[in-house]
Amino acid sequence: MAKKKSCQNIRVPRVLSVIERELYGWVDEEIFTQPSVIEADALPELRREMRLMADGAAEGDYVLEAAGPSDWLPFRAPKNRAPFLWVYSELFTRLGIRLPFTEFQREVLSRCRVAASQLYLNGWGFMRTFERVCLHFGFRPSWRVFLYTYQLHTPPPGKGFMSFRAYQGRKLFDSFEESIQEFKWHFFKVLPFPGKRPFWLDDEGAPFPWVYWNAEVGDFRITALDPLETLAFDFLQSLPAGLGKKSNFKCRWILDHNDADVGAFLGITSVFIALVLCLILC
Numbered sequence: 286m287a288k289k290k291s292c293q294n295i296r297v298p299r300v301l302s303v304i305e306r307e308l309y310g311w312v313d314e315e316i317f318t319q320p321s322v323i324e325a326d327a328l329p330e331l332r333r334e335m336r337l338m339a340d341g342a343a344e345g346d347y348v349l350e351a352a353g354p355s356d357w358l359p360f361r362a363p364k365n366r367a368p369f370l371w372v373y374s375e376l377f378t379r380l381g382i383r384l385p386f387t388e389f390q391r392e393v394l395s396r397c398r399v400a401a402s403q404l405y406l407n408g409w410g411f412m413r414t415f416e417r418v419c420l421h422f423g424f425r426p427s428w429r430v431f432l433y434t435y436q437l438h439t440p441p442p443g444k445g446f447m448s449f450r451a452y453q454g455r456k457l458f459d460s461f462e463e464s465i466q467e468f469k470w471h472f473f474k475v476l477p478f479p480g481k482r483p484f485w486l487d488d489e490g491a492p493f494p495w496v497y498w499n500a501e502v503g504d505f506r507i508t509a510l511d512p513l514e515t516l517a518f519d520f521l522q523s524l525p526a527g528l529g530k531k532s533n534f535k536c537r538w539i540l541d542h543n544d545a546d547v548g549a550f551l552g553i554t555s556v557f558i559a560l561v562l563c564l565i566l567c
Contacts, residue, residue, distance in 0.1 A: 418551065
């Protein structure tokens with residue numbers, strides 16, 4: 286496993302400069318007590334141990350860079366440097382996220398205006414589980430159905446990490462873990478190999494809203510679904526009951542197992558409805 290610095294007793298807030306306070310003064314002070322524990326000399330081993338890209342042939346299109354002594358998660362790339370993407374190692378090693386982010390993942394992050402590194406690991410767990418279950422049954426994951434099910438939540442005191450919580454009566458899955466904290470120290474940068482265009486830039490060459498931390502995240506709510514979206518939501522909500530003894534529908538189980546095991550777990554529950562959804566939504 287990649288070598289990491291100890292994160293014990295690192296609780297002294299980073300002292301911000303005048304300019305930094307102007308740019309990042311809105312960020313919860315606790316964020317500046319959490320430098321990355323992943324050192325530069327650990328990155329080659331980490332890269333060998335984890336799969337970064339969905340397309341293995343694209344692995345060489347991106348390089349990893351450790352956070353410098355003055356780097357902190359909310360910080361953006363200065364104007365004289367190419368934009369980079371902050372990520373956590375656990376996104377790849379524990380949740381099975383791959384780059385580039387899927388269309389569904391990008392849509393959810395964009396609508397909420399929340400950065401990829403600003404979202405708690407459990408939030409990613411909900412997104413990835415929702416996506417994987419939909420894909421198992423053969424229909425396209427809908428960001429509208431997801432944001433009808435989950436709302437963006439700001440834990441107190443706010444202006445820090447964000448999470449998703451199910452609206453009352455709409456819960457689909459249990460959390461990946463009840464409390465995940467260690468991931469906050471395990472971040473690094475992803476940069477494009479020289480000459481390659483990164484997937485996190487729009488047509489104008491500007492970073493998408495989900496690349497860097499945002500002071501004003503979007504409380505994007507879907508208050509009503511159309512008939513086809515309602516069919517998809519009702520189908521997903523019916524799954525735990527249909528799974529009988531396996532009704533503890535946990536993100537952890539879905540994300541920790543391979544496609545064959547997940548397929549056996551989900552079975553052919555409501556296969557007729559799944560087929561209809563596949564034909565309609567794909």
